[in-house]
Amino acid sequence: MTARILFLGPLADLARTPEMEAVTPLDWAALLSLVSQELAEELQGERVNVACAGKVLADKTDLLAQDGDEVALLPPVSGG
Template sequence: MVRILFLGPLRDLAGVQEREVTGPLSWNTLLEVVGPEVAEQLRLDRVNVACAGRVLADKTALRANDGDEIALLPPVSGG
């Protein structure tokens, strides 16, 4: 299983803090399983994706295997 963590406002959009799905997981599969509202946000450049503890330079190259954790990282706000 691949564990997907929804952080910040993405958690509110998803309605859950995390979800487990069967791996492997590609970018397109991730967009399908997170739902349309979260997928729309993930397509934005300002939202990052981390897999197995590393932020991906190219999130569309995502390849998560069973046992991996994906964190969906919204932009940081504050001042």
């Protein structure tokens, strides 16, 4: 049972991959333990959002991905 994790934009550069699979159920602490310390610190920043199963989470620490879910890690949007 797995979920697909998508690293978007510069988060893919930090992860050194655009996506990975993780065993489910997958909560926030488990997600942070799967990635490098540098990426975990970036993900914990308030400007990074998390979507699970197509819905952006109001509080990313509420993440609980189940089998077949897609978790998208959304980097801060830059203006211009």
